[in-house]
Amino acid sequence: MRMIRLRRRHGGWALIGALALAWLLSLQAVGARAEEPVGTLGALGSDTLAGLMLRWGEQLSDRHPGIRLQLQVSGSASAPPALTAGTTRLGPMSRPMTEAERGAFVARRGYPPLAVEVARDALAVVVHRHHPLEALTLAQVDAIFSRTRRCGAEAAITRWEQLGLEAPVGRIALHGRNLASGSYGLFRQRALCVGEYRPRLNEHPGSAAVVAAVTESREAIGYAGLNHLTPGVKPLALVDEQGRRQLPEVAPVRRGDYPLARSLYLYLNLPPGETLPGPERAFLDLVLSAQGQATVAELGFVALSEEMIADQRRRLGLGAMAP
Incomplete structure (x- = not known):
């Protein structure tokens, strides 16, 4: 009888251990889902970059189903005022910002916009x-x-x-x-x-x-x-x-x-010392990846060199390039 009771006791602990493990695993899964970036990325700007942005947006949704890209094509000149006013999160431009555009952003925000080169053209x-x-x-x-x-x-x-x-x-x-x-x-x-x-x-x-x-x-x-x-x-x-x-x-x-x-750019509103928000980070991680740059070449542009990609990833805190 003693041995039977001992086995039951061991069985009970085994059951409790299994339940605890399942609970911990569920918490980890919830935590992983919570860390998955979600949100809508608004982009307004260059007609030249429109095809690339749309393709990158599709690839981003495949990687991160919780992120959706909304693109409005109005020309590069429309990106700086929209970024300055905060009505868009990404400003694709087929040229650098002018001094006047940059100055207007700094006057409103107190810091310069972040420029990321994404392709050559x-x-x-x-x-x-x-x-x-x-x-x-x-x-x-x-x-x-x-x-x-x-x-x-x-x-x-x-x-x-x-x-x-x-x-x-x-x-x-x-x-x-x-x-x-x-x-x-x-x-x-x-x-x-x-x-x-x-x-x-x-x-x-x-x-x-x-x-x-x-x-x-x-x-x-x-x-x-x-x-x-x-x-x-x-x-x-x-x-x-x-x-x-x-x-x-x-x-x-x-x-x-x-x-x-020329270089093609994405401009962002990122205060100095702050890290990229989840959706922007996921998007730039894709753009500056082997897959993202293969898309650049596929659509008729010129992909960045490996040195340029690595330099920008370091500057943005993205780590080594993923395939």
Whole structure:
């Protein structure tokens, strides 16, 4: 009888131990769920980055079902005032903030916005796929697109014959982006030497519209981001002061040798000394991962170098890059 009672007692302790273990495991599961980032990430800004942001948003939801990205595409110029006012959490931009935009943020918040480089891109000067032109100097680009010619051209170029072409002939039709676009500002700065566009420039709300317009006309020329190029257009090589031709290809864009190469950014409102909130941290961890950068290349942009990724992850406190 004594042995039977002992066995029951041991069985009771075993049952209590099993229940306690199950309780502890359930608490750990609840804790893990509590640590899972949740929330809605609002993003407002660049048209150029729209496709990337949407794809990253899908991948983020796969990793973290509790996070949802809401994207509004209004052009890079819309991001700084929205971040300053606190009406968005992420500001995708295809150019750096201007001093005025940065100053307005600092005046309101008391600290600068956080800039994170997420990809490399370039503006390509494009003509119709059957156009005979192969290259232009930057001074010629300026003479075609601007009325100020601050890059050094002696005369305006308004007709194709002025470039020594037998065909096409006639007036050059100009296509570009509108004022809200970061591409508009970058092209003005780099290709027009901060000059002024010609009034007859056809302004479009997106690069896809520019490419479509040039595809339909052999008399047209325009500029667009790399990820919007199609077989219907031909990107021109740009000739630097040493006479070297640079095409908007991966290696020269990543090195910065191509004259119209640029960085693409995400701007955030993060006070100094504070850590990234859960949703922002999860999003940037994805963007600066092997998967996120593979998406950059897949969508026609240029992925960051491993050194750049590692540097930014250290700066953001994200740790080593995950696959």
